[in-house]
Amino acid sequence: MEHDKSSKYLDLSKYSDPKADLPKGLDRRGFMKLAAAAAVGSGAALDAFANDRYSDGAPPTRYPEPDVIGLDKRFKYKLGNTPIVRLHRGTMWAEGPAWSGNGRYLIWSDIPNNEVLRWCEEDGHVTRMHRFPSGNANGNTFDFQGRQISFCHGTRQVIRYEWNGGVTVLADKAPNGQEFNAPNDGMVHPDGWMLFTDPGYGSLMEYEGNRLPSAAKSPQPNQKEAIYRIDAPGKVEKVADEPFKPNGLCFSPDYKKVYVADTGVSHYKEAKSGIWVYDVDGKKLKNGKLFTSGEFNGKTGFIDGIRCDEDGNVWGGCGWVGDGYDGVHCWAPDGTRIGHIKMPEIISNVCFGGTKRNRLFMTGSQSLYAVYVETRGGTMT
Numbered sequence: 001m002e003h004d005k006s007s008k009y010l011d012l013s014k015y016s017d018p019k020a021d022l023p024k025g026l027d028r029r030g031f032m033k034l035a036a037a038a039a040v041g042s043g044a045a046l047d048a049f050a051n052d053r054y055s056d057g058a059p060p061t062r063y064p065e066p067d068v069i070g071l072d073k074r075f076k077y078k079l080g081n082t083p084i085v086r087l088h089r090g091t092m093w094a095e096g097p098a099w100s101g102n103g104r105y106l107i108w109s110d111i112p113n114n115e116v117l118r119w120c121e122e123d124g125h126v127t128r129m130h131r132f133p134s135g136n137a138n139g140n141t142f143d144f145q146g147r148q149i150s151f152c153h154g155t156r157q158v159i160r161y162e163w164n165g166g167v168t169v170l171a172d173k174a175p176n177g178q179e180f181n182a183p184n185d186g187m188v189h190p191d192g193w194m195l196f197t198d199p200g201y202g203s204l205m206e207y208e209g210n211r212l213p214s215a216a217k218s219p220q221p222n223q224k225e226a227i228y229r230i231d232a233p234g235k236v237e238k239v240a241d242e243p244f245k246p247n248g249l250c251f252s253p254d255y256k257k258v259y260v261a262d263t264g265v266s267h268y269k270e271a272k273s274g275i276w277v278y279d280v281d282g283k284k285l286k287n288g289k290l291f292t293s294g295e296f297n298g299k300t301g302f303i304d305g306i307r308c309d310e311d312g313n314v315w316g317g318c319g320w321v322g323d324g325y326d327g328v329h330c331w332a333p334d335g336t337r338i339g340h341i342k343m344p345e346i347i348s349n350v351c352f353g354g355t356k357r358n359r360l361f362m363t364g365s366q367s368l369y370a371v372y373v374e375t376r377g378g379t380m381t
Contacts, residue, residue: 060083061083061084063080063081063082063083064078064079064080065078065082065084065371067327067341067342067343068339068341068371068373069339069341069342070338070339071337071338071339071340072332072336072337072339074332074336074338075330075338075339076374077309077313077330077339077373077374078339078373078374079372079373079374082371082372083371084341084343084369084370084371085369085370085371086367086368086369087119087124087126087361087367087368087369087370088117088119088126088367088368089366089368090366091113091117091365091366091367092110092111092112092113092366093110093111093112093208093348093365093366094108094110094348094349094363094364094365094366094367094368095108095109095111095138095139095304095305095348095349095363096108096109096116096137096138096139096140096150096151096185096305096349096363097140097305097350097351097353097361097362097363097368098140098141098142098148098351099142099351099352099354099357099377099381100142100146100381101146101353101357101380101381102146104120104121104122104355105119105121106118106119106121106353106361107119107131107140107148108140108349108363108368109134109137109138109139109150111136111137111138111153111202111208111209112136112207112208114132114133114135114136114154115128115129115130115132115134116130116131116134116137116140116150117129117130117368118130121353121354121355131148131150131161133154134150134152135150135152135153135154135157135159136152136153136154136155136202136208136209136210137150137151137153138151138152138153138182138183138184138185138201138202138208139151139183139184139185139186139196139305139349141186141188141194141381142188142381143160143188143194144188144190144192144380147160147161147162148160148161149161149170149186149188149194151183151184151185151186151196151197152202153182153183153184153201153202153203153208153209153210154209154210155172156179156180156181156182156183156202156203156209156222157169157170157183158171158172158183158186158196158230168233170194170230170233170234171183171196171228171230171234171236173236174198174222174223174226174228174236174238175236175237175238176223178223179222180198180200180222180228181198181199181200181202181220181221181222181223181225182198182199182200182201182202182203182204182209182221183196183197183198184196184197184198184199184201184202184247184248185197185247185248185249185305185349186249187249187250187251187379187381188380189255189280192231193230193231194229194230195227195228195229195239195249195258196227196228196230196249197225197226197227197228197246197247197248197249197260198225198226198227198228199245199246199247199263199264200220200221200222200225200245201245201266203221203222204219204221219245219266219267219268224241225241225243225244225246225264226238226239226240226241226246227239227240227241227246227260227285229283231283237283239283240278240285240288242276242288243260243261243262243276244262244263244264244265244267244268244270244271245264245266245268245271246260246261246262246276247261247263247303247304248260248261248303248304248305248317248349249261249306250306250307250308250314250379251280251308251378252308252378253308253311253312253378253379255280256279256280257277257278257279257280258277258278258280258285259275259276259277259291259306259308260275260277260278261274261275261276261302261303261304261305261306261316262274262275262276262303263302263303263304265294265300265302266302272290272293273294273295273300273301273302273303274290274291274292274293274294274303275290275291275303275306275314275316275331276289276290276291277289277290277291291314291335292314292331292335292336292337294318296318296325296329296337296340297324297325299321299325300321301318301319301320301321301325302318302319303316303317303318303329304316304318304319304348305348305349305350306350307350307351307352307378307379308377308379309352309373309375309376309377309378310375310376310377310378311333311375311378312333312378313330313331313332313333313338313339313375314330314331314333315328315329315330315350315360316328316329316331316350317346317347317348317349317350317362318347319345319346319347319348320346323342323344324342326342326343326345326346326347327340327341327342327343327347328340328341328343328347328350328360328362329341341360341362341371343364343369344364345364345365345366345367346364346365347362347363347365347369348363348364348365349363350362350363352376352377352378353377353381354372357376357377358372358374358375358376359371359372359373360373
C-alpha cells in the first residue's frame with residue numbers, strides 16, 4: 001500500500017505485521033458524536049489525522065526529535081538521539097496499553113474489533129487476537145502476580161486471566177446490585193486491592209460495546225458514574241464519584257495518591273476537562289480536587305489514559321482537538337504542564353515499558369507508537 005512520502009516518522013509496523021490492512025478512513029462516528037461537544041471547531045477531530053503520513057521510504061528523523069517538546073525547565077526527559085516510532089498500524093480504536101515485565105511484551109486493546117493485541121520486545125512481532133473475544137476490553141493492567149486484568153465494555157465486567165487459562169470475574173455488579181455502566185480503566189495496589197473507573201461509554205454505543213436501551217435517555221446507562229475498589233472477587237465498594245465521567249486512572253509512585261481523568265465534557269455541560277487527584281487513606285480516597293485542566297494554548301480537549309513516572313509527573317494521552325494539541329501531555333506534581341509530545345493521531349492511553357521501563361508506549365487511534373524518555377515508570381504497569 002502506498003503512503004505519503006512526506007512522513008518524517010519511523011514506521012516499524014512493517015516488521016511486526018506486514019500483511020495488516022490499513023483502515024481507509026476514520027470509522028469512529030459513534031464516539032465523534034460524543035466528543036463533538038468538546039472538540040474545538042467542527043473539523044478539529046478530523047484535522048488530527050491530516051499529519052498521519054508514514055512511509056517506508058520517508059526520510060529519517062533529524063535528531064533531536066522535534067515533536068518531543070519541553071514547556072518548562074523541569075521537563076528533563078527528552079533524549080537527544082531517539083525518535084518517535086510507529087510499532088503497529090491497523091486498529092480501529094486502540095486503548096489500554098499495559099506492560100508485562102515478566103513476558104517482555106506489551107498488550108493493548110482494539111475495542112471495536114473485540115480483541116487484545118500483543119507486541120513482543122525481542123523481535124517486534126505483533127500477535128492479533130491475543131485475547132479474542134475480549135469482551136470489548138478497554139483498559140488493561142497486570143497484578144503483582146503477573147496476571148492480566150481487563151476492564152470490559154461489552155460484558156460490563158472486570159476480569160482476570162489466570163495462569164491455568166481460566167478467567168475470573170472480579171466484578172460485575174456495583175454494591176447496590178446494579179450492573180456497572182461499562183468499566184474503563186484501573187490499577188492494582190501493592191496490598192492486593194485495586195481501583196477502577198466506570199464512565200459507561202461502552203454501554204452508550206454498539207461500536208465499543210453493547211448499547212443499552214437506557215442510553216437513549218441518559219448518559220448514565222445503569223447508574224451514576226463512579227470509581228470503585230475491588231478487595232476480592234465479587235467484593236466491591238464505591239470510593240468516589242466526584243468526576244462526571246472518571247476515565248483513566250493511575251497511582252503515584254509511592255501509592256499515596258490516585259489520579260483520575262475526567263472526560264465528562266462529552267455529555268455534561270457543567271463538566272470540566274481535566275484530572276482529579278485524591279489522597280489514599282488506607283483503602284479509601286479522600287480530599288478529591290482538580291489537579292490540572294485539559295486547556296492548552298486556548299484549546300480544550302480530552303485527557304484519557306494517564307500514568308506516573310518515577311518523579312511523580314503525570315503523563316496523559318490527549319486529543320480530539322487537532323494538530324498542536326493531540327498527543328501526550330506531561331504535568332509536574334504541582335499540576336503544571338511541563339512537556340508535550342505532538343502526535344499525528346489522537347492519543348488515548350500511555351504506559352511505560354521496556355526492559356528498563358524507560359520507553360513510553362502510546363496508543364494512537366489506529367496505531368501503536370513508542371519513544372524512549374529519560375525517566376522510568378513510577379508503578380509496575
